[in-house]
Amino acid sequence: MKRSGILTIIMMLAAAILTFTGIYLAFVWAPTHETMGEVQRIFYFHVASAWVSYLAFIITFIGSLLYLKTEDMKYDILAFSSAEIGIVFCTIAIITGGLWAQGVWGVFWIWEDMKLFLTLVMWLVFIAYLALRANSDPGKARARLSAVFGIIGFMCIPLSFAANRIWTQYHPTVIASAGGSLQTSMVLTLVTAVFAFTFLYFSILMIKLDIEKMKEEIEEIKQEIGDNGEIDYG
Amino acid sequence: MKPEAALKGGSKISATKAIFIKELKIEFRNKQMINSMLILALMVLASFRFIFSFIDFSETELAAPILWVTFFFSGMFALAPIYQREVEQGTKECLTLAPISASTIFFGKFFSSFLVIMGLNLFSMVLFFVFFSQPFPDMISLITIIVLGTIGFVALGNLISAISANISQSQVMLPVLLIPILLFTVVMTSVEATYQIFDGQTLADLADGIKLILAFDIIFVASGYLLIDYLMEE
DSSP, X not given: OOHHHHHHHHXXXXXXXXXXXXXXXXXXXXXXBTTTBGGGGGHHHHHHHHHHHHHHHHXXXXXXXXXXXXXOHHHHHHHHHHHHHHHHXXXXXXXXXXXXXXXXXXXXXXXXXXXXXXXXXXXXHHHHHHHHHHTSOXXXXXXHHHHHHHHHHTTHHHHHHHHHHHSOSSSOOSSOTTOTTOOHHHHHHHHHHHHHHHHHHHHHXXXXXHHHHHHHHHHHHHHHHHHHSSOXXX | OOHHHHOOTTHHXXXXXXXXXXXXXXXXXXXXXXXXXXXXXXXXXXXXXXXXXXXXXXXXXXXXXXXXXXHHHHHHHHHTHHHHHHHHTTHHHHHHHSSSOHHHHHHHHHHHHXXXXXXXXXXXXXXXXXXXXXXXXXXXXXXXXXXXXXXHHHHHHHHHHXXXXXXXXXXXXXXXXXXXXXXXXXXXXXXXXXXXXXXXXXXXXXXXXXXXXHHHHHHHHHHHHHHHHXXXXX
């Protein structure tokens, strides 16, 4: 087996173990929040998926920059794969956030809150990124166009991340300078969930990269068939 | 010889000027284009006017969104063909073969489309005051905000237009790619500032908002200058 294959399996195992530990910690071990009650438990998965979506979009940005610098297609694939996974985790973060808000604020969504607004915008930007890729033919041109858009779109990530720190409105700030209002067991649960989701992200990313590589190989084989009219089994 | 080497000193400015004049000539040679955009602005404002004849609303509160939605609509139609016509008519190759840098092309097109769209916006603004019996706010402040907001809109729009020109369904893809980025930049800053001007404030009260608008203008013009090279490559 290839080294990347072994690494993927290790990542997946780590993700599985940490996810199950995280579920146990979040639902059984961690104490119920004094003011928010049971609904607060969703927060561990909300923060973890939000963190992964930021990480994924930052990797898209780095992949885009590296592509423009080197013109190596592997960075284009990295940027695209990471954006796709980022969208999934961003969707999870938005939905879990809404469920939490329904329990605590009484409404799913507050349109005036900048954090919520900018996170939804970030989601829209990367939906547009995927639409851009879907509407152009594979190749260097698509890689270049989407890399440029990935770089412009990156601007909303620091804004979304910093929103609740700049405009202190409704959305709570987890990593506050004073350590926040969380108990130690809650912090430990959160850290486990964040690590679990991070490993999950990396294992999905590696599988996705493998799939994209296989797609490329299939394309090459197809081209060979097209050129010779028959498959060269030699 | 590198393209830049062929240009000495002021000739880069004269190349930008040449592109600027060429763009304006194309724009005004076919008066149908300008006419349709003016009519579109009229139609958008008329639809708002008719809708709000039936719905009770505060004109002062909705003035800013109505104005900017009209600007966006007519502006996007003006932005879409800027790079698309170069691709369709095969003149993109000629432009890239010319001994000028891509940023020269960007700035030439930026200045000409800014002039056209700004004219269009001023026309829409006058129409707005005809249709909606609004007390005039501080006009110098209002026009300053419109000019500053339009700089960012046009700079970003030019860059996105260069992306969408190279993909399929480019007419649809321009707004799809442009709107999410506009949301957290121009919409967030200029629309809010315009709202406050209609609310009776002047430029002096809006120093922070104007700084933010200027920051986005600089970011978009700079990213256009830095990234256009990759979009003009063949």
